Structure formats: structure tokens, C-alpha cells
Amino acid sequence: MTPAHKKLFIPGPVEIAPEILAAMARPMIGHRMKEYAVIHGRIKTGLKKLLFTEGRVFLSTSSAFGIMEGAIRNLVGKRCANFCNGAFSDKWHDVTIRCGKEADPFKVEWGQPVTPELVDKALATGRYDAITLIHNETSTGVMSPLPEICEVLRRYPEVVSIIDTVSSMSAVRIPLDELGIDCCIFGVQKAFALPPGLAVFTASEKALARAATVDGRGYYFDFLEFAASDDKDNTPSTPCISQIYALDLQLERFFAEGLEKRWERHRIMAEYVRGWVRGHGYALFPEERYCSQTLTCAANKAGTDLAALKKMLGERGYAFDDGYGKIKGKTFRIAHMGDMQLADLVDFTAEIEDCLQKI
């Protein structure tokens, strides 16, 4: 018999705390009522603290892809350099092209990071006025060296940086202003441990100035509309208020845990899972120093029948991920993000070990 709920160990969506789900069941308010602006303002203050920014922070009722498309429409003027080292970053390039923008993909082998050298080489051509980069490639479990890349970006002030932190934001320290990131984007169903459907993004003054010069920004994701609404602690169109209640509470929970402690918890969980992977006949898919802090992508060196393992774990009430895109079956991924605790992973890996003896 299939269990009613499979506990999620996949890299998004992730498990949601019961109190968060309860917060979403609260009665509705109107988004043009004062009550909404109070919540929106409080969330903005919390997000600014979490993102280490004094700049604009916006809430978008969409998944991350919505605002990815929005960022391209608003911020790419001349030509965009897309750095591709996995399935999600490949999609960024696709999004850029489909928005009718000029762009080039800079491809890196899956499992490898985007390096500062590659970014420098691309931008030195002088052809680009925007870049897209994924901090944490969720398909391969690679975290690219963002501070070093941002050092390079400083030398190219004409370039607007669009950085996807969908699966890393809040799990590691990403100080936006210090790094000089123009537009940071993330959805909330991964590292934030909220139900899907809400995305957060930032826009620097440089980004907004660029948007003002770009035609075809569209309507729903027009950054200038977001900025005008932001002045009133509001959104251009009706937001997902239930999820915004949840975000409000989740930020409170983040600060109650403490950011340092939160980063440390993720570090400990990541180390545990990496150790388990190495100790059970598998290998880390990325080079260790580029391994993600929020999920581990393991190379299936032991030749395990991952589909069978996934099925057996599913019957026991655990959702297991047997790889993404072209590395499905050759790799598997274990998420360690959101509200997850080390004990959850100890339990999960013990369950995997038990299954492995039976398949």
C-alpha cells in the first residue's frame, strides 16, 4: 500500500512545517487594505536582513521561472551571456532566446562549476550587457564560487548580473550588496521550505535604470511597476496572500533559529550526506570543493538500480530522487535544505541502506 504522504527528500518542493501550513489557512485580507501593507512591509524588512541588502526586494506571485523570464525581459538590452553548467542554467538560455533576446550560452561540463575565469573571458569580449548565472545548480549539486565571480563582475560596470539562488538562498550567507548583485532571484519551495508559487527578487538601482531603457518589459513582470508598488508596500497585481502569510512566519522562524545557526545546520547536514555517499560505494558527482550545501548529487558508482530503490523507498513513505535530466539513473540527489534536520537524514540514509540489501 502506498503511504498517504511520502516524506520529501527531493530537492524541491520540500517538507513544510505544520505551523506554516496552518498560517496559510488564515482568513483572507484585501491586498489594498492597510493590513496587507503591514505584512508586506514586515516581510521586506526581514528579507533585507536575510539578503544583506538595503536595496529593493519584491514579491512575485509565480514560480521562479516567471521572474526569470521577467528579469530577461527587463534587464537584457544588448546581449546576454548565459553560463550553463546543468539543466536549470541550460533553461536560462532557453528562456532568454524565447524572450526574443540576443544571447550566447557558455557551456561547462555538468558537474563542473562556472569559474571566474570563464565569466571574465566572456565579458572581456565587450559583447554583453547582462549575464545569467545559477549559484547552486540543483540538477548537478554544484555551487559555483559566487564571491570570486562577483569580483570579476566589478570590472564590468555595464553588465547587469542576474543571479539565480533558488536552491541556496538562506542556507548559506549571500550578502547581496557586498557582492554587488543587481538582480537576485529565488522561489520559496526549496531552501525556504514554503509551498511553491511565490518568488522573491531584488533589483539594484542599476537594474532599474536598465529596465527603464528596455522596451518589451511586458505587463505582469514589469520591474518598474514592481518598484512603484513597492513604495506602497504592495504588489502590482493580487499576490498569493496565503503564501505571504507563510513567508512572514517563516522569516520569523529563520531569525528565531539564527542565521549563523541555520548556515551551520546546513553545513553539518551536507557533510553528513557527503560522508554517507562516500562510505556506501558512491562518489560525489561534483568536485568536493564545489559541492552544494543544500543537496548532494552522488554518482552511481555502485551501479544501483535507482528506479527500484526509488520505488521501494516510495512504498515506505520516502520520496527519493534518482537524478535529473541527462544524468538520471547515473546520479541521485539527496536534499538537505529548508527545515530539515540531521536526524531526518540519519533516518533516511538508514532506510536507504535497508532497501539496498533487498534490491
Ligand SMILES: *Cc1c(COP(=O)(O)O)cnc(C)c1O
Ligand atoms: C527549481 C529551480 C528553478 C525553477 O524553479 P520553478 O519554481 O520551477 O520555476 C530555477 N533555478 C534553479 C536553480 C532551481 O533549482
